[in-house]
Amino acid sequence: MGQSGKETADVIVIGSGIGGLTTAALLQERGFSTLVFEKNRFPGGSCSSFSRQGYTFDAGASVFYGFSDDDRSGTLNLHTRIFRKLGIQVETIPDPVQIHFHLPGGFNIPACYSRDAFIDRLVSRFPHEAQGIRKFYDELEDVYRILSSLPAGSLEDIVHLGEVGLHHPLMTVSLAMKTFRSMGRTARKFISDRELLSFIDMEAYSWALQDAVSTPLVNAGICLADRHHGGINYPVGGSGAIPSALCRGIEKFGGRVRFQAEVSSVIIENGIARGVRLSDGSEHFARAVVSNATIWDTFERLVGDPRFSVPKNRFLCSPSWFQLYLGVDASVIPAEFFVHHILVDDWKSYSSPGGTIYFSAPSILDPSLAPQGKHTIHAFVTAEAEEWDRFSRGSDAYREAKDALAASVISRTERILPGLSKAVELKVLASPLTHERYLNRYKGSYGPLLKPGQNILQKPQNSTPVGNLYLAGDSTFPGQGVIAVTYSGVSCASYIARKLGKPLDYLG
Numbered sequence: 262m263g264q265s266g267k268e269t270a271d272v273i274v275i276g277s278g279i280g281g282l283t284t285a286a287l288l289q290e291r292g293f294s295t296l297v298f299e300k301n302r303f304p305g306g307s308c309s310s311f312s313r314q315g316y317t318f319d320a321g322a323s324v325f326y327g328f329s330d331d332d333r334s335g336t337l338n339l340h341t342r343i344f345r346k347l348g349i350q351v352e353t354i355p356d357p358v359q360i361h362f363h364l365p366g367g368f369n370i371p372a373c374y375s376r377d378a379f380i381d382r383l384v385s386r387f388p389h390e391a392q393g394i395r396k397f398y399d400e401l402e403d404v405y406r407i408l409s410s411l412p413a414g415s416l417e418d419i420v421h422l423g424e425v426g427l428h429h430p431l432m433t434v435s436l437a438m439k440t441f442r443s444m445g446r447t448a449r450k451f452i453s454d455r456e457l458l459s460f461i462d463m464e465a466y467s468w469a470l471q472d473a474v475s476t477p478l479v480n481a482g483i484c485l486a487d488r489h490h491g492g493i494n495y496p497v498g499g500s501g502a503i504p505s506a507l508c509r510g511i512e513k514f515g516g517r518v519r520f521q522a523e524v525s526s527v528i529i530e531n532g533i534a535r536g537v538r539l540s541d542g543s544e545h546f547a548r549a550v551v552s553n554a555t556i557w558d559t560f561e562r563l564v565g566d567p568r569f570s571v572p573k574n575r576f577l578c579s580p581s582w583f584q585l586y587l588g589v590d591a592s593v594i595p596a597e598f599f600v601h602h603i604l605v606d607d608w609k610s611y612s613s614p615g616g617t618i619y620f621s622a623p624s625i626l627d628p629s630l631a632p633q634g635k636h637t638i639h640a641f642v643t644a645e646a647e648e649w650d651r652f653s654r655g656s657d658a659y660r661e662a663k664d665a666l667a668a669s670v671i672s673r674t675e676r677i678l679p680g681l682s683k684a685v686e687l688k689v690l691a692s693p694l695t696h697e698r699y700l701n702r703y704k705g706s707y708g709p710l711l712k713p714g715q716n717i718l719q720k721p722q723n724s725t726p727v728g729n730l731y732l733a734g735d736s737t738f739p740g741q742g743v744i745a746v747t748y749s750g751v752s753c754a755s756y757i758a759r760k761l762g763k764p765l766d767y768l769g
């Protein structure tokens with residue numbers, strides 16, 4: 262049916278980010294009819310790929326967890342389990358290092374797949390903290406051990422909670438006790454060296470965009486322990502291979518994904534979501550509506566009823582990004598260079614806009630992403646939308662501001678890649694305005710962050726104050742990151758399936 266015609270489904274999903282697609286795929290496989298509306302011509306949102314002049318770039322995410330094909334590493338290999346359920350193959354390449362950190366004072370450390378190698382390197386830099394290092398990373402290991410032995414489900418689903426509690430009583434109690442703990446406070450119990458604590462802040466900041474004290478221990482247990490178990494694996498063809506495979510899974514079971522279909526509002530009658538209205542005016546109806554947009558975009562734009570506005574002080578709004586997508590001559594990348602890097606010049610400003618440089622060169626793992634003799638580089642720094650709002654797109658001033666910031670990021674990156682500025686053959690730049698416009702994300706934000714003192718259970722779950730309207734994606738528990746939003750999609754699908762009377766099986 263064309264986009265202007267009325268379509269119905271059991272579940273309509275607004276947005277084809279990984280959270281939305283995961284929800285749709287699992288529900289569709291279970292026998293519910295699903296319909297995904299995506300404003301762009303491609304799926305994946307912050308986990309999509311785009312191509313220019315023979316280069317394929319990851320629009321956002323490049324470091325992927327959850328692809329271990331060894332189920333003995335636990336239940337956190339969600340991508341493997343979901344694709345197995347869908348009967349879809351996604352080929353991946355193992356990455357020996359999560360991130361190579363280049364820190365002030367000549368402190369460099371690769372977070373290797375081998376946990377022993379990583380701990381040994383840390384201990385050799387901080388021998389006086391050997392015991393504290395082991396105790397802290399053992400705590401993360403403990404969280405990982407608990408989480409990876411529990412099946413994924415919704416914390417709002419009483420039946421799921423009951424089953425988990427019944428079959429894993431000790432793990433459940435232990436996890437409940439750790440839920441309220443912070444990564445940074447746990448580190449401070451064992452470690453006092455300031456440089457080491459700064460590194461642990463950076464470990465948190467690398468994905469959470471907050472220091473370790475503001476980061477829940479539970480989140481840290483997933484990312485910083487799973488890198489040594491399931492490991493980091495890169496999808497062949499780039500990040501867009503993941504949403505493409507989820508779309509194939511949805512369509513394989515009869516679901517529909519409509520591109521260039523922007524939802525302008527959720528149709529709500531008497532406090533109950535009945536469907537969605539697209540920007541072409543067409544209306545589509547469902548028993549449940551899932552928004553994969555951010556919590557602010559969902560309630561301020563798509564719901565638009567002041568009774569459901571998100572209180573301004575409920576969360577912190579994380580910054581956005583300034584991003585460089587570079588095609589470079591391969592000779593600038595030395596042999597044995599790792600794929601993912603983080604550069605910090607100064608501990609005082611690492612969390613200020615532009616303070617930390619994130620860098621990935623995924624064509625090192627997958628040469629198909631770049632023409633022969635070339636590499637793709639994705640480098641990015643945090644940036645505030647407010648700083649860029651004064652520019653009109655297409656203006657000289659906007660172009661000059663982007664070029665100036667890009668030149669500074671490239672020049673700072675030359676400390677790990679001498680000659681980079683001369684090796685650049687293609688340069689695509691994206692400001693917070695780009696991020697906001699392409700993905701409909703409020704202020705181009707990375708998403709809501711917990712305020713100091715809040716715990717992870719204060720993140721929104723999938724249900725909302727509007728009946729039959731649900732959220733999936735990085736505004737919801739557990740938060741940002743592709744594996745996290747995948748969890749949110751599993752949780753959302755499980756909760757809806759239970760509500761609609763046909764519960765999902767656990768991911769085997």
Ligand SMILES: Cc1cc2nc3c(=O)[nH]c(=O)nc-3n(C[C@H](O)[C@H](O)[C@H](O)COP(=O)(O)OP(=O)(O)OC[C@H]3O[C@@H](n4cnc5c(N)ncnc54)[C@H](O)[C@@H]3O)c2cc1C
Nearest residue numbers: 276278279280300306307321322323324524734735742743
């Ligand atoms: C620069 C950057 C680097 C990152 N690096 C990593 C990394 O290395 N590893 C990692 O795990 N995570 C990383 N992340 C985070 C991760 O990519 C995100 O947390 C995750 O992909 C967000 O998924 P989501 O489901 O919340 O939806 P999003 O990715 O936000 O997608 C939402 C989708 O909904 C669509 N949409 C929104 N509104 C509408 C509407 N009204 N109508 C129709 N469609 C709509 C959008 O177009 C978009 O496609 C990174 C993010 C960024 C920005």
